[in-house]
Amino acid sequence: MTQINQLTIQHFRNCQQVQCELSSGLNLIIGDNAAGKTSIIEAIWVLATGRSFRTPKTQYLIQHQQTALTVFAEVHSSHTKIHTKHHRLGIQKSLQHTQLRIDSETTSSQSTIAQHLPVQLLTPESHKLLEEGPKARRQFMDWGCFHQSPDFMPLWRNYQRGLKQRNQALKKKLPKAQVQLWDQTLVENALKIDQIRQSYLERLTPYLVTFCQALMPELTEKVICQYRAGWPKNTEDLMQLYQLNFNKEHALGHTQYGAHRADIRFKFSGQEAINTLSRGQQKLFVCALLLAQASLHEKILNEPVIMLIDDLPAELDKTHRLKLLELLQVLKIQHIITSTSKSLIPILNPENTHIWNLYSGKITRTN
Ligand SMILES: Nc1ncnc2c1ncn2[C@@H]1O[C@H](COP(=O)(O)OP(=O)(O)OP(=O)(O)O)[C@@H](O)[C@H]1O
Numbered sequence: 001m002t003q004i005n006q007l008t009i010q011h012f013r014n015c016q017q018v019q020c021e022l023s024s025g026l027n028l029i030i031g032d033n034a035a036g037k038t039s040i041i042e043a044i045w046v047l048a049t050g051r052s053f054r055t056p057k058t059q060y061l062i063q064h065q066q067t068a069l070t071v072f073a074e075v076h077s078s079h080t081k082i083h084t085k086h087h088r089l090g091i092q093k094s095l096q097h098t099q100l101r102i103d104s105e106t107t108s109s110q111s112t113i114a115q116h117l118p119v120q121l122l123t124p125e126s127h128k129l130l131e132e133g134p135k136a137r138r139q140f141m142d143w144g145c146f147h148q149s150p151d152f153m154p155l156w157r158n159y160q161r162g163l164k165q166r167n168q169a170l171k172k173k174l175p176k177a178q179v180q181l182w183d184q185t186l187v188e189n190a191l192k193i194d195q196i197r198q199s200y201l202e203r204l205t206p207y208l209v210t211f212c213q214a215l216m217p218e219l220t221e222k223v224i225c226q227y228r229a230g231w232p233k234n235t236e237d238l239m240q241l242y243q244l245n246f247n248k249e250h251a252l253g254h255t256q257y258g259a260h261r262a263d264i265r266f267k268f269s270g271q272e273a274i275n276t277l278s279r280g281q282q283k284l285f286v287c288a289l290l291l292a293q294a295s296l297h298e299k300i301l302n303e304p305v306i307m308l309i310d311d312l313p314a315e316l317d318k319t320h321r322l323k324l325l326e327l328l329q330v331l332k333i334q335h336i337i338t339s340t341s342k343s344l345i346p347i348l349n350p351e352n353t354h355i356w357n358l359y360s361g362k363i364t365r366t367n
Pocket residue numbers: 012013014015031032033034035036037038039040059060061062063064340
């Protein structure tokens with residue numbers, strides 16, 4: 001299993017110094033408003049991804065009066081009893097500089113840290129995955145593609161580079177030939193990205209159906225995932241589409257079609273999930289998406305993910321909290337959960353549960 005054994009956070013928002021040994025099961029952090037609960041979840045996310053989910057600006061993350069933040073984790077994963085991996089991962093961010101470390105060596109590769117620390121995040125904002133534009137859904141899908149296909153990241157980087165150049169040429173209204181210089185790069189990479197995404201969603205769908213049934217048995221219809229590539233369905237030749245569409249894109253000043261416009265639509269009985277599910281069901285649906293992704297990740301890489309859940313009671317009612325916690329135990333997923341009240345979280349297995357109180361960024365173990 002994959003788990004964080006030891007976590008150290010320094011000078012991160014209101015957390016001067018947080019140090020804790022985590023359990024392989026439930027890690028429950030209890031604190032009042034402004035105690036620093038989201039900050040702890042955010043710090044782990046920053047280590048795993050290099051970014052915050054609350055702000056793009058490092059200045060807001062570094063504790064006032066300090067010059068740099070540090071997050072450090074000892075991560076352990078065992079594929080089998082014999083084959084185990086142990087890594088010490090760290091990030092230090094100042095206003096000018098980010099330093100990443102793997103096992104005491106400096107690295108420039110955030111994606112290697114991400115591979116060693118596969119975390120998923122559920123926050124009170126997570127239902128926006130359904131509500132907002134396609135970006136969050138693309139990120140969700142690409143998280144899976146990144147972890148399961150080593151080709152994905154280089155393809156995506158090449159695509160982004162080509163797209164940036166092409167968009168600049170369009171924006172500057174450069175001659176047609178200079179825009180089209182990038183078409184081949186875009187087409188080649190987009191088609192491969194498209195293949196990886198399609199096959200990922202195909203593999204994910206049966207898991208999603210299972211977890212939707214487990215969390216929302218009241219829904220009689222199965223969920224349908226409709227993948228959209230980022231260009232019209234009937235397109236046979238993407239290169240030709242770029243050529244035919246040139247005048248329009250020239251006027252728009254950016255690339256209209258491509259892998260950067262992909263999306264997924266989730267439907268129940270032919271209706272978009274966002275239009276047919278209640279707010280609570282939307283939250284459960286996002287839980288089902290994450291659990292499906294976690295299960296598929298386990299199946300393919302033989303390595304479970306770590307689940308971060310900020311403010312669980314705000315997410316779900318009592319029955320569904322219990323269901324989710326049961327599923328996390330069964331799936332042997334290490335989970336780090338925050339709540340304002342201990343009584344709202346059922347402790348299913350005291351043996352692998354650690355509970356902390358958090359007060360003004362200071363953490364104390366209570367069990
Ligand atoms: N850069 C910073 N330096 C010091 N303190 C900060 C910084 N950024 C935010 N804070 C403070 O950190 C505290 C913790 O915020 P956080 O959002 O983590 O609390 P929380 O426990 O999740 O609260 P809630 O239950 O309201 O969601 C807040 O009081 C906030 O003002």
